[in-house]
Amino acid sequence: MNKTLLFAFIFIQSFIDAQFSERSLSSEQWQFKNTKDHTWLPAKVPGTVHLDLMQNRIIPDPFKDENEKKVQWIENEDWEYRTVFKVSSKELENTNIDLVFRGLDTFSEVYLNGKQIGNTDNMFRTWEIPVKGYLKVGDNLLQVKFRSAVQTGKKLAENVHFTMPESPRSFVRKAQYQFGWDWGPRFVTAGIWKDVQLSFWNQARLKQVRIGQASLTKQKAELNIRAEIIAEKPGDYSLNINHQSKKITLKQGLNVIELPYRISNPKLWQPNGWGKPDMYELAVTLKKGSSTIDQSFQKIGLRTVELVQEKDKQGKSFYFKVNGRPMYVKGTNWIPADSFSPRVSKEKYQKLIRDCKEANMNMVRVWGGGIYEDDEFYKACDENGILVWQDFMFAGSFYPADENFQQNVEAEVKDQVERLQNHPSLALWCGNNEVDEAIVNWGYQKQFKYSKEDSMQVWRDYKKIFHEVIPNAIKKYAASDKAIYWPSSPSIGWGHKESLTEGDSHYWGVWWGEQPFEIYNEKVGRFMSEYGFQGMPSMATTKSMFSGKPDLNINNPVIKAHEKHVRGWEIINTYMARDYKIPADFMQYNYVSQLLQARGMQIAIEAHRRAKPYNMGTLYWQLNDCWPVVSWSSVDYLGNWKALHYQVKRSFENQVILPEEKNEVLNFYVINDELKTFENVSLDFDILTLNGEKKGSAGTAETKTLEPNGVLKLDPFSLEEVIGDSDRNEIFLHLMLKDAKNNVITESNYFFSKPKDLKLTKPNVSVKKISPMEIEVSTDVLAKDVYLMGNTHFSDNFFDLLPNRPKRILLAEPLQHIEVMTLWDTMN
Known part of the structure; x- marks a missing residue:
């Protein structure tokens, strides 16, 4: 300069x-x-x-x-x-x-x-x-x-x-x-x-700047800049947006000035998986003559978001249309990142949202029992292409609606809408978490012996807050009349048939209802905004629960104190016994509990994605923790990825192969969430023994075109045709989706048995150092659920490793020593 x-x-x-x-x-x-x-x-x-x-x-x-x-x-x-x-x-x-x-x-x-x-x-x-x-x-x-x-x-x-x-x-x-x-x-x-x-000011100040998007085409974006200006000294001023200026006259007190602004050939803010989240900087400057009085800097993204609900034969759709295209939502639920919010750093916000991006997510729901997050959270979502479903902070109870409470809520909505509305990541405002559900389904009225009038009062109060006060405040204070409001999540409780045919659904038949994981294949709604299962945190986070030398025992009172669900251990063990052998060793138990959680969520996510476009969204519960705890999270309190997060990354890939075993038939669904066409794709599958040997000849499904944002259901195979006289506990499928040039688009494995029934052979897993930040892992036979242990983040973990198919893994930090565990270790 x-x-x-x-x-x-x-x-x-x-x-x-x-x-x-x-x-x-x-x-x-x-x-x-x-x-x-x-x-x-x-x-x-x-x-x-x-x-x-x-x-x-x-x-x-x-x-x-x-x-x-x-x-x-x-x-x-x-x-x-x-x-x-x-x-x-x-x-x-x-x-x-x-x-x-x-x-x-x-x-x-x-x-x-x-x-x-x-x-x-x-x-x-x-x-x-x-x-x-x-x-x-x-x-x-x-x-x-x-x-x-x-x-x-x-x-x-x-x-x-x-x-x-x-x-x-x-x-x-x-x-x-x-x-x-x-x-x-x-x-x-x-x-x-x-x-x-x-705050010191004299002549005038910018109180609020709202940026409304009037129209958006490939050729231009028409914006409406609405500035609220408080003037102490009335008179002539000018309002500048970047290099565009307008002369204005201000009266003493509050002034509302609207100024159109155009951007030619706009670059769209795209959600993760669809392109770059391009943004524009706007400097809004208040001037008196040649003197600058006040400035506001806004970073905006140009995009459209619509919530589409249309009646159909099954009920009513529920999906987001982003930039004019239906978008399949893949994401999670966010809770506060600490019990004491002031100590959540900008770096922690950025890391957790990057974790979402790396796991192929495009939306996160801010749960209504926490806080309206720090500006850094929304900034990170803007930068990483993660849309935000924003609950207002009401959760799982009844709320009053007296005059003072109404006024307090309106002021709260005003402050938060004005603070957050210019973020391109903000997709939807939701009135509450499970308040409608609590009133209708949880039996509080009977428990507390409500009279008929008491119950009617509760419902009137609910309607007043969530169907009048909040939506009216959004209309009053939002920059755009296109702001989306949804009164309650879920719209209908999980015990009701309609919860799976319209609106968003919280399905808790798994965990709370103790239904088997396989029930997820049947209980698929239009938009699954909550479902989940618990798993232990990493060993490092588990050890952090202790102030001294940790006594790692499942019955240790400290370990028990860091499981807040009253029947948590009992439910985990019930499910574990169904699918795995329950290890006596604590480290193995920790590992298997994570595999169990990942397996349950894999079944759920894949059932949801197979149902596209009937189902158009899946948000699992939950991304993160507020302290070291056994919970539904995929990333533990110290930021370590649990097995679930690695599995989510695989299950949320833009292209996936999703087999479905039903009525002695094996169906194959190929999902493409990207906005690109794959011509002449083919699905190859090898029938392998657990030792990695080919069982018979490889099969090939027919060649087809995989459309953008599409689903391809291939012709089914009979199970008898695939398995033949083999023991289903001794074989699996290795699936590969290839393009016209024989390049592998995506690949995965499919097992015919539960993990506890697999007749695994002890693998000899070797780890070879390629560079300080890269290793190569290989095995002589199938190594199921390879768990790499070391004080760093691995680019992949808890994965199946095929024999003679070395896998390269990147390290966040160099390590001198890496330990390995596989599922075989827990079964012998």
Whole structure:
């Protein structure tokens, strides 16, 4: 940068700073204490009281041992935070000074220099308080006094004459999972969980910029930029979008300015698997004459998303049309990445979303019992082509609908819609998780002895919040009238026939209903937004549950404490006995529990994909964990891929071969989710023994064209024709889909028996170092479910290895030693 440009930049920046600037107070020296105590202790902002107590060694690490039980007292206490910050005479000359809290958890009173300036009752809202009249030159004392959310919630519950399930969490607008879940601990925390800042401004400021997409063609994108501007000084200004300028006249107070903007020959934001998620940067600049008053930088993507629901012979479709094409959704459900959200780093957000991309996903559902995630989460989704199904933060309970609650919810919706709506990844707003389901199917009314009027009141309250308040707020505050709203996930509970013929479905016949995995082949809905099965985390994460030397025993109380489902171990063992031999060795048990989880989800995902286009989406439960735990996750708390995530990567490939064994017939489905045609594809399959020898001659299915975004069902083979007089426990199919030039598009294996029945031979698996970051793995006979163990991430793991077919594996970090386990080891 030359000196002239540098001077110009500094001059403009200093003028902006003079007109509008922000100063973070998070880095000030904060203190906290229990209101019953007199001693102040150091605190961090953003943070939570649990983290501050841990930092000051008042409590042990709640994630370790059985320490969760030892910290339950915290939720019933009141806590106070304070800091002293300086304000200069120059700063005080600004016409307007606002104190902005991005997140306060949850019930608090805010004091500045001894005077109460505000109170809060919602963790998910931004609180902006004018404070110029309360500030002074020099030291200023800021205090935030938090009341116990549990005790406050109990008092709010007294306003309803019947018992609400999950009380008091239903009355508290804070992250519902903090009250405990069947995968998470109970840490009902408090604190300043997001940034705090002072905002200085004078003539005017940009309050909000909404970018609406009026139309989109190959030739042009027509945008509507809607800027909300608060003017202290009325008069003539100009509003610039990149290099386009419009003169405007502002009145004192709130002004809404709309400005059209065109992009020629637009590059589309494409979801993962369809192309690049191209984006554009827009600089929205407010100017007074030649002086820049305020700026807002937006990064947008140009795309269309529609939710298509059309009646058909089976019921009603439910699928997303992206950029004019039906898209088969492949993805997962997201829960908060930590029980204490402020310590989730940008790097952790980026890694988890990259994990989604690498596993061939194109959508993630943000579950309604957590938080509206950090900006970095949505940024990562934008950059990686991952669409977001965004629940509002209501989950699995009944909720009140009094006037105060309605107003609080509307303000919450406003803040979140305005914050998130410009992200191209945002596909759908959903009112709640399983609230409709809880009212209709869970029997709370009978359990709590509701009168008919009580039950009617619950339903009226539900309708008010999720069919009026939230959708009306979206219409009011969203940039586009094309914003998609879906009242509840699921739309119909899994015990009802209609749940499989319309809407989205949460199918829990597996796990909760203890139905066999094979039931997934029958229970296929139009869009499967939840289903799952538990598996243990990696050995490293399991060991992290202990503060000292780990005692790795399935009956160890620490291990048991990190399984939050009341019947979790029992259910895992029931399913394991069906499909595997239950190992006595703990490491082998850990390994088999992961294989079991992966096998169940493979059966589910493949049943869903075979049903395309009847079924157009599969989101398994769940991607991640909030602490070290035995759970439904595919990536454990420390970021390690479980067997499930490796299997998901394979099952979600854009081209897959999906065999189906039914009525003594073997059907083959070939799925193509990509927007490209494969001419003259053929399916070759070898019938192999478990020793890797060919059994008879190889078969070839007929040559056909695989259409873009299509499904190809090949002519079936009779099982007798394939198996003949072979023992089905001793053979398997190796399947290869080839193009016209005989290149392999995709390949997979199909076994005719459950894993426990396979007559495996001991494999001699060798690992050869190719380079510090690459190894080659080979075997003399079939090595089933090869598990590579080492302190790094492997590009593939928990895979079947064919004899004399070496496989190259990339390492995230170099290793000196790698151990190997296979399924054979657990059976002998």
